[in-house]
Amino acid sequence: SYELTQPLSVSVALGQTATITCGGDNIGNKNVHWYQQKPGQAPVLVIYGNNDRPSKIPERFSGSNSGNTATLTIGRAQDVDEADYFCQVWDSRSVVFGGGTKLTVL
């Protein structure tokens, strides 16, 4: 079965750029979606189709995907960005989530 690998945690200084990776075999051939989840809340879609943003998501959020790694980038990180982030793909009509990355804003 297809697997997605994320770092357990990432730290970023306030106002700096955070990058969260999602590794998978030839993931560059798939559409990667990213979700943000804050404590006690349901996940919220922040990036879909590798690098598109839903209308309510700030422009600071962007994504890329190539080779074996997809990346979520959060520019000018703010306190409100502190959350868990999950990547997700579809593989042969099944759904796969990465294990999640906890982003800490210092």
Add this chain to the structure above:
Amino acid sequence: QVHLQESGPGLVKPSETLSLTCTVSAGSISSYYWTWIRQPPGKGLEWIGYVYYGGSTNYNPSLKNRVTISVDTSRSQFSLKMTSVTAADTAIYYCARGFPNVAFDFWGQGTLVSVSS
């Protein structure tokens, strides 16, 4: 915009059947893959399975033998049944709307189901 709401018992005894319903409002239940996802306390997201509005289904292989997902288009609802539950099935259960190769754009708020005697 589309709203999803999970409902069902918050406590299930070991070996019994977990039953949840997701009600879809402010949008059509047609043309999407209606999905159940769960999250054990403090852990990551696990896909359980989905039902297409036409009734076809697909399940996580690790849960396939215990799970049934069905849809009732007349009520704009879809349901999850999971048999022979154990403590390992204790989790927040989310329903969500998706489509193959597309993101899950709408999620329910989630409902905590605890398995305990």
